[in-house]
Amino acid sequence: MLGCFPKMRGILPTFCLVLGLAFSTQANLILHDDSFQPDHILRVTAQNYSQACMDRYSVLVNGSSPGPELRLQEGKVSWIRVYNDMEDSNVTMHWHGLSAFAAPFSDGTPMASQWPIAPGHFFDAEVRPEIGYAGTYFYHSHVGFQGVTAVGPLIVEPADPSPFEYDEERVILLSDFFAKTDDVIEEGLTSSNFTWSGETGAVLVNGQGRLATNATGACSLAAISVEPGKTYRLRFIGATALSFVSLALEGHNLFEIIEADGHYTKPVKTDYLQISSGQRYSVLLKAKTEEELQQAESRQFYFQITTLGRPAVLTTFAVLEYSSPTATDLKTVPATPPLPVANVTYGWMDYALESYFPDTDFPTAAEVTRRIVINVHQNISTHTVWLQSGYDWMETFPKSPYLVDLYQGNLDLDASYKRAIESGLGFDNLTRLYPAQINEVLEIVWQNQGAVNNGGLENHPFHGHGRHYYDIGGGDGLYNPEENEKRLNGTHPVIRDTSVLYSYRKKTTPLAPSGWRAWRIRVTNAGVWMMHCHILQHMVMGMQTVFAFGDQEAVMAQSGPIEGGYLVYGGSAYGNSTYSPLVQHFF
Missing domain, CATH: 2.60.40.420 (Cupredoxins -  blue copper proteins)
Known part of the structure; x- marks a missing residue:
């Protein structure tokens, strides 16, 4: 069987795919036919897509980047069907930060925990967030460089009420834009004639932004809308490929960190965040009152995002907007950044963040x-x-x-x-x-x-x-x-x-x-x-x-024992247009 597996990006010959059916048994299996309805469906495609006013051939989830927001319930099983609608590339989907130890083939790590999803196939992932893991996560492809665009927010809602009070929440997902395609970047990085990917062209907020940051432009900045006097939970997701950023908000009081990587923390006040690729933070933000806004010069304020530790500093922006009779200006960025341009704070929040709930399991x-x-x-x-x-x-x-x-x-x-x-x-x-x-x-x-x-x-x-x-x-x-x-x-x-x-x-x-x-x-x-x-x-x-x-x-x-369809690339645990998958329900 090993000889059937080609390069990760190649297409497996049809005879290898159907060989997986021979391993199928009916014990502890459920046929996921038309009567089975997954909780969420993600369809992965590769196509031209416009971001930062640039067209790029990109891997997308449900036709966009970022993909749709998923909401899962703490302690409850959700089935997420991932279709690989690409013609010449494998894909996996990793639920970043969620443990898959009881459903091991749902972790989404190719060649470590599972075979990838072959072109034209789909896989039903069984995901059950553990109790105590309510918080902010994201999903992304774990194949090659696909995760630069094949990404989306994932929120785990608590079984019990949050220990913090707030009126509403907003998700702020940070990602990078590269003009080169995934294939070109991967080839350059792995070739004996090494070619760097280049630095990120823009740090995008919820998929929006632009390359130039010192003039008006056709591309709109992302807008985060709030209402006066309310308290918001801002969920920041570091879904960047390369960028390590410092983020601050013009004209507002301190952020109050209440969550890090899916766990509530004791509140910590800070006037900025450092967010690396893979990290997530929730903060509470008290919006200005109407009286405060009347004294301000504007009803819109800039999120200032600065890349850290790279050869050149890139500063990009998004907008916090309050309702206004006039339209928010999302085309103009300040010629001079309104906040000091940040440097790396080494050891930021080390030894300062603590679990909100008492923890007696810390190993001495x-x-x-x-x-x-x-x-x-x-x-x-x-x-x-x-x-x-x-x-x-x-x-x-x-x-x-x-x-x-x-x-x-x-x-x-x-x-x-x-x-x-x-x-x-x-x-x-x-x-x-x-x-x-x-x-x-x-x-x-x-x-x-x-x-x-x-x-x-x-x-x-x-x-x-x-x-x-x-x-x-x-x-x-x-x-x-x-x-x-x-x-x-x-x-x-x-x-x-x-x-x-x-x-x-x-x-x-x-x-x-x-x-x-x-x-x-x-x-x-x-x-x-x-x-x-x-x-x-x-x-x-x-x-x-x-x-x-x-x-x-x-x-x-x-x-427990594993049905053979999981053990073969393109096996019977992976459905396609001609057959439904035989799926083990681990929970």
Whole structure:
């Protein structure tokens, strides 16, 4: 069967697709025929699409970017059908920040946890947000560079009332615009003749914006409409491909952070946000009263968005608008930014954000069974790659997904774990896995290093799939566990799924340590989980890491036996125009 699988972007021959039907059984399966109605339908296409007054061939969800907003209920199963209507590309859909440990083939990570959705096929994802995970998320394709446009907001509504009072909410999704197409960018990044994607042309808000920021233009800025005197929950989603931004709002009082990455936090006041790719924050904003507006010069105010840590600073805008007898001007941006242009605040909100609800499960240093230090740096040889502990990981490395191999008995995690321990790094270079056993407590340290060739450094937003981790902070130089334990004293680390490994400087001596980020994780959710930099360019260039939690027995005990249609590319768990899929209901 392995010989049937072509390049990730290729079309699988028809005979390989139907072979999956031979594995089907009727045990614990439900035929998702015309009588089955999914809760949400996403159709993925590739076509010309206009953003920032530029036409670009892009991967879209339901014909737009961003795609439709999904609303799921905490603790309730939702079925999301994803159609791949493209003719020559695979796709997956990842529910960013939501754990899929009990429905392992719904995580959306190709060649790690599942086969991608073949052209002309569809997949029904079973998603049940855990209790305690009400908050702000998003979905995106996890194939190549598709996630730059194949993206949309996902909101998990609470089973119980929110601990915070507000009148209404607004979703503000940030994304990047690149003039080059996905194929051109991927080819340039992975070629021996390395070609950079170029910097982002614009940071878009809810898909709107424009390239030029110092004059009037045909493209409208995004408008966030509010009414005087109301309190709003603003849900910010960092769905950028590359951009790490600072965001502030002209003429208003402080933001009050109440959520980070899907978890309520104790309120923290701030006059700006730093949002990396993959991160989400909710803030409360008190709108101006009508009396305050009458004293103001305008009824519209600028959100000012500044890119951080890049060779050139890009400042873009959106508009907060109050109802007015005259139309809001969405064509003009200020010739001079109304707010100071921001720089990176290293360690922003580290040790400051705390969980709103009491948390007794935080692992202490004494409980840590292993510390895994993952050195991160760039290397230029025949190709330009990003390495973790000396290795890159790309979708083309495994011949079939790790989770599929695990269920088919082709991956011996006991042997992999033994090799990883013997390596002294916790890493098995044969499988390129970081294996761990159930009930271990891991301290995972991401250690930034200067590039091999020139000492260059960058900021990296690291995202963990599976259950969220405790972020225990970051700092300059080399990680010192004793010193960090002193900094943790009296704090209550928040649970996150994306946090920033800072560079602290642009260059250093090659391989010299320059910044670290540390997490603690209780290994309870068996499965194969990606942990990777969320910058799409870096992912394409190998900045992905795969953890395997538990052995074959632990995975099967958690999810039960798997029907064979999930184990074959284009198998019977993936429907198409000629047959309905046989789907396991895990919950």
